[in-house]
Amino acid sequence: MTEQTQAKAPDGSPAGDLGRRIAARRVAQGLSRAEAAARADMATGYLRHLEQHPGAAPSRSAMLRLAGALDTTVSALTGGDVDRPPGAGQAAPAPVFTELSRTECGDLLATHGVGRLAVSTESGPLIVPVNYSVVDGTIVFRTARGAAPSLASGSRVAFETDRIDDVFSQGWSVLVRGHAQPVTDRGEVLRLTRRSYSKPWAGGRRDLWVRIRPDAVTGRRIAA
Numbered sequence: 001m002t003e004q005t006q007a008k009a010p011d012g013s014p015a016g017d018l019g020r021r022i023a024a025r026r027v028a029q030g031l032s033r034a035e036a037a038a039r040a041d042m043a044t045g046y047l048r049h050l051e052q053h054p055g056a057a058p059s060r061s062a063m064l065r066l067a068g069a070l071d072t073t074v075s076a077l078t079g080g081d082v083d084r085p086p087g088a089g090q091a092a093p094a095p096v097f098t099e100l101s102r103t104e105c106g107d108l109l110a111t112h113g114v115g116r117l118a119v120s121t122e123s124g125p126l127i128v129p130v131n132y133s134v135v136d137g138t139i140v141f142r143t144a145r146g147a148a149p150s151l152a153s154g155s156r157v158a159f160e161t162d163r164i165d166d167v168f169s170q171g172w173s174v175l176v177r178g179h180a181q182p183v184t185d186r187g188e189v190l191r192l193t194r195r196s197y198s199k200p201w202a203g204g205r206r207d208l209w210v211r212i213r214p215d216a217v218t219g220r221r222i223a224a
Contacts (some may be wrong), residue, residue: 039069100219
């Protein structure tokens with residue numbers, strides 16, 4: 001697995017929900033602002049305005065063109081599908097299913113910051129979301145002592161992350177199985193804090209670092 005690095009932020013600070021969603025989708029597609037604007041048949045300056053001004057009110061036609069240029073939907077760009085779980089779309093007419101190589105799995109793991117951790121508890125299996133980073137080929141995350149993710153310490157666990165695109169009925173998933181251990185060395189804790197991709201979204205005091213050393217890494221992709 002490759003070490004995770006944070007994607008370069010778009011030039012100019014996106015403002016407002018619409019602007020942030022447009023900018024995030026554009027960066028995820030690997031497009032410059034000029035490239036995205038050309039695809040959407042709009043001026044680069046207008047796209048900059050949409051990304052940076054909270055009060056921007058594009059027409060329905062402009063939103064449809066922009067959604068098409070970014071391979072998404074108007075609903076996704078405006079946040080209309082935030083509370084819907086992914087996967088509600090219909091299957092593609094001719095899906096292509098492939099197994100991912102270890103290198104491909106590592107590359108995909110290194111681009112994501114939220115995954116699902118599966119641990120065993122006295123009351124049965126438990127799956128919880130965690131913000132994670134990939135450092136030196138291992139998965140690391142920070143949690144609070146006594147919180148559900150801390151139950152992973154000293155146990156074999158499963159960790160999964162994925163990306164689902166309802167618009168095109170395609171996506172991928174990567175599954176990691178390995179042994180989780182708490183990070184107790186103070187120097188290593190400071191190093192992970194400096195190199196981590198993001199802080200836990202849950203906030204609060206979360207000073208327990210846990211590292212998962214992968215024993216097995218597998219992945220699958222479904223494309224239309």
